[in-house]
Structure formats: structure tokens, C-alpha cells
Amino acid sequence: MELILASNNEKKLKELRNILTEMGHTVLSQREAGLDFAAEETGDTFLENARIKARAVVDATGRAAIADDSGIMVEALGGAPGVHSAYYGGEACKTDADRVRYMLSKMAGEDNRRAYFVSTIVCMFPDGTSIEAEGRLEGELLRAPRGEGGFGYDPIFFVPEIGLSFAEMEPERKNRLSHRGRALQAFREKWESRGDL
Numbered sequence: 234m235e236l237i238l239a240s241n242n243e244k245k246l247k248e249l250r251n252i253l254t255e256m257g258h259t260v261l262s263q264r265e266a267g268l269d270f271a272a273e274e275t276g277d278t279f280l281e282n283a284r285i286k287a288r289a290v291v292d293a294t295g296r297a298a299i300a301d302d303s304g305i306m307v308e309a310l311g312g313a314p315g316v317h318s319a320y321y322g323g324e325a326c327k328t329d330a331d332r333v334r335y336m337l338s339k340m341a342g343e344d345n346r347r348a349y350f351v352s353t354i355v356c357m358f359p360d361g362t363s364i365e366a367e368g369r370l371e372g373e374l375l376r377a378p379r380g381e382g383g384f385g386y387d388p389i390f391f392v393p394e395i396g397l398s399f400a401e402m403e404p405e406r407k408n409r410l411s412h413r414g415r416a417l418q419a420f421r422e423k424w425e426s427r428g429d430l
Contacts, residue, residue, distance in 0.1 A: 235259045236356065237266045239286035239300035244384040249301060252408055252417045256424070260299070268293055279303065279316060279353035280365065287357035295359050303352035303413060305386050307336075307374065309345040318385070329385050333378055336389065346373040350390065350412035354420045364423045368415025383407065 236253065238246055241264050250260045263270070272289035276282040282302035290298035304318030314321035314336075322335035340346070349371045357363040370392070378388035380400025387399035392410065399407055408414045 236299045239290045283355040299356045308347040352412040352416040354416045366419035368412045370412040
């Protein structure tokens with residue numbers, strides 16, 4: 234099936250496309266589908282925001298859409314930045330590197346480095362039905378970035394059982410292990426159990 238990803242984030246598109254292609258789906262970005270907008274993410278949860286993004290694309294195209302809303306939750310910061318991960322630090326933080334520096338400054342001197350990534354996937358169909366799934370991966374925040382791969386907070390998110398940051402992992406390994414990979418695996422199982430797609 235052809236799905237429109239409710240995003241123009243090239244790195245997210247590549248990651249989702251790699252995983253969904255293995256499931257036999259074709260994934261287009263919003264731009265490739267002729268859409269030039271970004272839905273306003275006004276939800277209080279990852280699920281609400283994923284639904285908002287998917288619904289906006291379905292309403293605009295009448296075609297199936299898939300949306301991911303994800304972020305990092307840091308225990309010492311009371312769960313922040315959470316749904317605000319992509320905008321953490323406000324106007325002063327315009328790039329991933331800016332947000333990583335800001336996060337490290339907020340965590341300076343903090344011994345509790347526990348954090349986890351969450352990914353919520355919503356695939357919405359023109360008939361109003363949807364498939365929703367969530368994945369989560371526990372880890373720790375490093376005190377300095379490591380690795381050149383990935384995006385977002387990947388250089389400072391360390392997975393103890395692997396001994397690497399997300400940014401140090403080969404993409405295939407990260408895709409299998411990550412919160413998004415876990416969400417998509419749960420999504421795959423729900424998709425296959427529907428039987429009518």
C-alpha cells in the first residue's frame with residue numbers, strides 16, 4: 234500500500250521508509266504527495282499529535298497517511314522535553330545540535346541520567362479507521378555527544394546493553410532496536426491482524 238508520511242523530515246522519512254518498505258509499503262513524504270503544510274501539533278500527548286498530523290494529510294488528500302510523533306523523556310527533568318522535544322530550548326535552539334547543547338546544559342551536574350525515547354505511530358485511512366502503536370526504549374543521557382549518525386538527540390542517547398549511542402549505531406541496527414522500530418513492529422502486528430488490508 235502507498236502511505237503518505239505526515240512529515241517532510243528527510244531523516245525521519247528515510248528511517249520510516251527503510252522499515253515500512255520491508256513490510257511491502259511505499260512511503261511518500263508530504264512534499265512528494267504535493268502537500269506544502271505542517272499540521273500544528275497542539276496535542277498534550279504523542280498519540281494526540283500523531284493523530285492530528287495523520288488526519289491533516291488524510292483530509293487534504295483522501296489517501297492513507299502515516300504519522301509518527303516521538304520524543305525523549307528525561308527523568309531528572311520531570312519527563313521533559315516530551316512532546317516538545319523537537320522545539321526544546323525555544324527560539325534560541327534552531328538545530329538538533331543546539332537542542333543537544335541545551336539539553337546537556339540543563340543536565341549539567343545531574344547524576345540521574347535515566348531517559349527513554351517514545352514513538353507513537355498512527356496510520357489513518359480515508360474511511361476513518363486507524364492503526365495505532367507505541368514503542369519505547371530505555372537508556373541514559375551521555376555527558377557529551379558521541380557518533381555521527383542519526384538525528385535529534387541520538388548523539389547523547391546511550392543504550393547500556395549495546396554500549397553505544399544511537400548516533401554510533403549502523404542505521405539497520407538502530408532501526409531494529411529503537412523506539413520507532415519497536416512502534417513499527419507493534420504496528421506491523423496490528424496491521425497483519427486486521428486481515429482486510
